[in-house]
Amino acid sequence: MPENVSGTVYVVDDDASVLKMLGELIASIDVEVRTFASAQGFLNDYRPSSCQCLVCDLRMPEIDGIGLQKRLAGMNCPPPIIFLTGFADVGIAVEAMKEGAFDFVQKPCSANVLLGKIQQALRLSQARYAIWLDQQAQNARLELLTPKERMVVRHVLEGMTSREISQSLDLSVRTVENHRARIMEKLHVESTVDLVKLFK
Numbered sequence: 001m002p003e004n005v006s007g008t009v010y011v012v013d014d015d016a017s018v019l020k021m022l023g024e025l026i027a028s029i030d031v032e033v034r035t036f037a038s039a040q041g042f043l044n045d046y047r048p049s050s051c052q053c054l055v056c057d058l059r060m061p062e063i064d065g066i067g068l069q070k071r072l073a074g075m076n077c078p079p080p081i082i083f084l085t086g087f088a089d090v091g092i093a094v095e096a097m098k099e100g101a102f103d104f105v106q107k108p109c110s111a112n113v114l115l116g117k118i119q120q121a122l123r124l125s126q127a128r129y130a131i132w133l134d135q136q137a138q139n140a141r142l143e144l145l146t147p148k149e150r151m152v153v154r155h156v157l158e159g160m161t162s163r164e165i166s167q168s169l170d171l172s173v174r175t176v177e178n179h180r181a182r183i184m185e186k187l188h189v190e191s192t193v194d195l196v197k198l199f200k
Helices: 016-027 039-045 065-073 087-098 111-143 147-157 162-169 173-187 192-198
Strands: 008-012 032-036 052-057 081-085 103-106
Touching: 008 016, 008 039, 016 032, 016 052, 016 111, 032 039, 039 065, 052 065, 052 111, 065 081, 065 087, 081 087, 081 111, 087 103, 103 111, 147 162, 147 173, 147 192, 162 173, 173 192
Parallel strands: 008 032, 008 052, 052 081, 081 103
Antiparallel strands: none
């Protein structure tokens, strides 16, 4: 059994008694819990971080669970979402999962089932965040290069030789070699192997 992951769990539900109960339950697994009575309240406070998930009611006034999911989808590295649903909402919840929700739990829910899903969601959040950080780092490195140098890098990562790159880009081999040298200098790498590792 994997160890519990410590992170932040956001809970959004317009029913005050449910919100209080969920907050107390989730706090029992040693995570930071932040509760909100509305989706807008959550959005006003939310900041992406490395380990987090959202437990959210589907039916809420103003912005419902699906509406909140759509707003989060446009953000960098949105948190995994676990929807809480009544029996009549199962069809909507399934649709939400097709749109990227992590899971859904029917009310009334088993405490152990919910807490287990939260831990899984937090682990997924950690993995997604690590991938996102790597992507941001790669993008930052590419920003250091000229458009032509970026094209050369992409070909190098595909395993092409300087001669093959020269033919593909209609450049002389010497020009390709000069581009490669400047790329190595800008990215502080000493070999093609190091360059490939940098963009893995």
